[in-house]
Amino acid sequence: MTNRGRLIRQTLTIARRDFTATVFTPLFLLFLLSPLFLIGFATVGALGGSTLARGPADxxxxxxxxxxxxxxxxxxxxxxxxxxxxxxxxxxxxxxxxxxxxxxxxxxxxxxxxxxxxxxxxxxxxxxxxxxxxxxxxxxxxxxxxxxxxxxxxxxxGGEGPLSVATRTVIKPSIVSRSSNNAAALIGVTGIFFLTLFLSGQAVGTMAEERSNKVIEILAAAVPLESVFLGKLLGMFGVAVLFVTFWGTLISQIGTFLPGGGAALSGLAPAVGMPVFILLFCAYFTMAYMLLGAVFLGVGAQASTMREIQMLSLPITIIQMAMFGLASSAAADPGTSIALLAEIFPLSSPYAMAAHAGNKPEIWPHLAALAWQLLWVSITIWVGAGAFRRGVLKSGSGRKPFALFARRASRKDGGYAIDTNVS
Incomplete structure (x- = not known):
């Protein structure tokens, strides 16, 4: 097996380990059903507010x-x-x-x-x-x-009858309106933002847990840290995909039983077309989750207690809110300098490019944007792994950038070869 194949195998092994450790637990069922609690609380609050508002109105x-x-x-x-x-x-x-x-x-x-x-x-x-x-x-x-x-x-x-008789005809414009494009753009930005905000935070505590039970030292001795970080990120992303698939399927089936189930989407007309827009939405959600999850992993790797994790994750959440505001401005005013800044800046790029798909029909900018965002995911993983190696393991750097993707015949420590196969 080549070194690159070994690295991929190690990464997928860690991803499978984290995925199964998260999914096959009773707490995951509570996590999967947590939107029901949010919906229940929101419904109770809405009913209470509507009752208070309706009382005087009645x-x-x-x-x-x-x-x-x-x-x-x-x-x-x-x-x-x-x-x-x-x-x-x-x-x-x-x-x-x-x-x-x-x-x-x-x-x-x-x-x-x-x-x-x-x-x-x-x-x-x-x-x-x-x-x-x-x-x-x-x-x-x-x-x-x-x-x-x-x-x-x-x-x-001389009477109550109508004085005029109108003839009304429903037409479908051949050109999609700007408001329909903007609606699709804003839906894309808001959907990715809320999904990443709700799901990516679970990655912040994984490294702290490994540090507390001393497992990280064993993993670091057998597997490059970049593989550990990427594997954990892929495992958590698998959990997020399972969550989104479950609720997406449930909501789509509920919509078919409601009168006018597709009426909510009738006002959405993305410039790239709905099938391509859905594919790009999934791609940009993946990039947004991977980028933000890598940042959370790097932050969580530097923290040793839950209190430190909360203190470090709060600034990231604030920055994410700022990126959402920047991308929303880009969705409302496409083609401006603000929109270009949001599309280039790594943290806001997935949101802004989802809005770009709603407002602009060109496809090639999305290919460039996905490559750009993937590059920053790699950079974030490398920086997080290097900071963990130097700040926590105290082992210095000694690795080249993007070591995860570099060709290496073997990994040595003090002249002795270390078996990098992880079962």
Whole structure:
């Protein structure tokens, strides 16, 4: 077996070791189902917030003290107009009450009612209506004004029937809109960011665990540290792929049972096409995870306690948030200097290039970007392994850059050959 084949075998052995040690444990099931807990907490919070918001909204009313015939016409006009609003934008419910002997007095008294909260009240003839409203009821007062105008125009036209008949035709533009491209770009940036933020943090504690149980010394004696780092990174990436595959399959199957399951994607139109965009999304997620995971591995290798890991990982997370903001700006304004900076800078390049796939149809920049990002993954692994060798093992450097990919016949220590086969 050649030296390069031996290195690949050692790397894959360590990757398999870390993958099985992570997956075949009861805690992995909790990790796999952890989004359910997040969704549950978010649902409870959303229901509580909506209940608090809906309580006052359900009590809010707009009232019209008018003659019974005018009340029926106002309610009919309200039914037509209200259908144009989304639920959260619709005006408060309209109530039509008989005018009585003193409608002005009744209108003022409505604001003191205990059973509901009047926000705007109309009284008087509809051609000269009087509208009272509280300070935050300006839009409701405008809505009552428009209802009165509609009823008066209907009377002037001699009936309630429509005065015009519109013919509506749905067309599909031959050119994809810029907003559809931007939507795909932002989805790509946000998806990669949240997946890497949620999954890559697990790599930070792996080296500290190996240091605490003294396994790292055995691995370092038998396998080049670059292989150890890359193997652990591949093992953790396998765990991430399993997680994404599980939830991606589950969500896709749930979507098929929902009415209009593909409607959420109808507004997405990446410039490179949806199949290519999905492939590039997977490739850039891989590069983002490998790069950030390599950084976390290097950080975790320098820490000996969980407290040190938390202190060191916090700045990395802050930097990642900054890269997300930079890539989001690139997605919103493609072709600018900010976008070019985000596409070149290694930490933001996977996010920005995913946005580039949504905004630009060219394919060749992605090939160059993937090669550029792979180079930085190699650099990060080499730097992390070298820092661990010098700072923790105290064995100095003595290795050439990118030793993982270099040809070496054997590895020697003090003149004695060391068997580098790891079973």
């Amino acid at each position: 009590r809010t009313r707009i009232i019209a003290f008018v003659a019974p015939t005018d009340g029926k016409l106002l309610l009919a006009a309200d039914g037509k107009l209200r259908g144009l609003f989304r639920d959260r934008d619709a005006p408060p419910a309209l109530t039509a009450e008989p005018a009585g002997d003193d409608p002005a007095k009744r209108a003022k008294a409505a604001f003191e009612a205990k059973d509901f909260d009047a926000i705007a009240v109309l009284y008087g003839p509809l051609d000269r209506p009087q509208i009272l409203h509280i300070e935050r009821g300006t839009r409701s007062a405008d809505y009552l004004t428009q209802l009165a105008e509609i009823v008066v125009r209907q009377r002037a036209s």
